[in-house]
Amino acid sequence: MASLNVGGLGEYLREQRRNAQLSLRQLADAAGVSNPYLSQIERGLRKPSAEVLQQVAKALRISAETLYVRAGILDAERDRDEVETRAVILADPTLTERQKQVLLQIYESFRKENGFGGTEDGEVDAAVPEPGAAASTSKGGRPAERPGREAGGDDSGPRRTAG
Template sequence: MSPTLGEIIRNRRELAELPLRQFASMVGISGPYLSQIERGLRAPSDRVLDGIARSLRTTADVLRRESAPEEATPAVLAAIADDPRLTASQRRALAEVYLAFVATGHTDRPGS
C-alpha cells in the first residue's frame, strides 16, 4: 500500500530534521493545521501544498505522484526531486519534460 500524502510530507520533513512548528512557520501555516495534514485529517489546498513542496525542495506534483496508489514513482522523478543542486523551478521543469516524453509512449530503442 502506498503512503498517504500526509505520511510522505511527514517523512520528508523528518528526513530534513525540521520540527513540526518550524516547518509550519516556513510554509506559512499553523502547527495544528500541518499536523492535521500529516495525519490525513485535512487535505492541503494547492497553495499550501505548493508551499510545503517548496520548503521540502520538491514539487507538489512529485508529492502527489508519490502518494498515488495506482502508479509507482519512477526513479527518474525521485532522483530529480532529491537532487539538492536543482532549484524548485528546475525540478518542476525537468519533471514536466520527463513526464511529457513518457506520456507520448514512443521509444527510439531498437526493436521497439
C-alpha cells in the first residue's frame, strides 16, 4: 500500500508516544481509537481526521495544533514559531507536567501582552494572570499591603472575622 503524505506525522507521533513512555495500546486506549488504526497512522498508512488528532494530542499532552500542522491540516507557515515553541516546551523531558503548563501560561501571557491571540486548541486551561497582576512589593521586598484592608475600604474579597 502506498504511503500517504503523513509519514512525518506518524514518525512524530511514535516519537512523542515513546517520550511519554506509552505503549501503542496504552495510547490507543487513552485516545479512544483502535490499536490497529493508531498503528497505521504511525506507519503513515492512514491520514487521521482533526478530531482523532485532537484526541491523540490530548492523550499525549501535546498541542493539537502541532499535529494539525504536521498532518497538513493547518498551513505550516501559520504561527510556526508559536507552534515550535510550544512543542519544545511540551517535549522537554527534564520538566514536570506542572512546570510545562506554567511555562506555557507565561508564554501565552507575554503573547497576549504583545497583541497576539490565545490558543485555539485550549492547551493552556488554567487562567493566565493579566500582565502586571503579580503581587507588588514594598521597598523592603515584603508584599505590599492590599489597598482598603486596614482602612476599611471595600476590596470585594472575603474578610476574616475575629472569633
